[in-house]
Amino acid sequence: MTHPEFLWRNPDPKPAYDVVIVGGGGHGLATAYYLARNHGITNVAVLEKGWLAGGNVARNTTIIRSNYLWDESAAIYEHSLKLWEGLSAELDYDLQFSQRGVLNLAHNLGDVREGRRRVNANRLNGVDAEWLDADEVKKFCPIINVSGRARYPVMGATLQRRGGIAKHDHVAWALARKADAYGIDLIQGCEVTGFEITGSRVTAVETSRGRIAAGKVALASAGHTSVLAERAGIRLPLQSHPLQALVSELLEPLLDCVVMSNAVHVYVSQAHKGELVMGAGIDAYNSYGQRGGIHVIEAQMAAALELFPIFSRVRVLRTWAGIVDVSPDASPIIGRTPVDGFYINAGWGTGGFKATPGSGWVYAHTIAEGTPHPLAEPFALDRFTTGALIDEHGAAAVAH
């Protein structure tokens, strides 16, 4: 693979675009790419207030899976997983996508029932899923402590073998390079500060680099979506929280799968470079500061040590946080809004990295056609008034 000197140009904004995407994270870049690739729409700008891939796309723990409970979720996340399976080749960039298997541990009867039910639901939806008992868990991941004397003994686990991890910054850079090659303008250091709405239609965005006219405006701004939507007069049912993660010092290979536990509350994988990558739940308060409380990290470490006593002398190298946009049913919001030409893709909360290609695909379709992609339709904003919620708290509880 040969790289040009730069992966993308650094253009100045033009006065007008057919589509303006707000947010240069994974979802914004994937949407731009699929607008060009699938719909031939290239007069597009992605406006990013900071630098490309400085947000959650490069702050997440990169867990990829599709084993969600409800039909609507399984369909969209499985669509995404299938795209991941061909994405390195398609983007001509090694995304280090590694389908090493994701375990969701069960520590009590409630977990066991939920896990078994989800395995059955997944299989009915064509999503690969297995139930492992404690011995099988130990065989699959020998360093897990499955002792019956543990505070929360391991009673079994769901396993999705096709799940795994990828290298997040490569994902963003690869999508950016392809979008740029289609002629899409990726504009960094350009904060959207407001929207011009004429009648019921959005006609332009106001930015720190001036007014930019837009045929359509599409938010892909993750933790800042509710703030931006409010500037267009739309109130969204989203809460923004810090979500922290950490990495250890570099270690020899010792963990070749992804392990998640809702009950002790941690998820762990080992990145290609050798560091253990860990995360847990959100910090409970609302915030836009990309940092969090040390007590959350302490709880996450305690959980990790309970599952993996072998980590007891490993040192933490670095911790950080991203701001995640959490919806009331732990499912995303994708689609049109009451303002014509103004679209949202948000609410992916703690688990949207895995959806990056699938989300971009359905969002691009929704923007291009002006009607929701069939996979996106159930995730419309109006479900919070119709009551047709897609409650994924069980599958998304510990995040991811």
Ligand SMILES: Cc1cc2nc3c(=O)[nH]c(=O)nc-3n(C[C@H](O)[C@H](O)[C@H](O)COP(=O)(O)OP(=O)(O)OC[C@H]3O[C@@H](n4cnc5c(N)ncnc54)[C@H](O)[C@@H]3O)c2cc1C
């Ligand atoms: C610690 C952590 C761990 C996670 N782990 C996982 C995981 O293991 N698996 C998983 O599937 N998901 C995970 N997630 C969730 C996942 O990262 C997000 O759901 C997903 O990245 C959100 O989409 P994005 O990549 O487009 O967001 P971002 O990369 O945050 O992109 C949004 C962009 O919008 C920009 N922006 C905001 N306001 C403006 C404005 N006014 N003008 C211009 N630009 C603006 C921001 O600067 C940002 O770059 C995790 C998140 C965090 C924080």
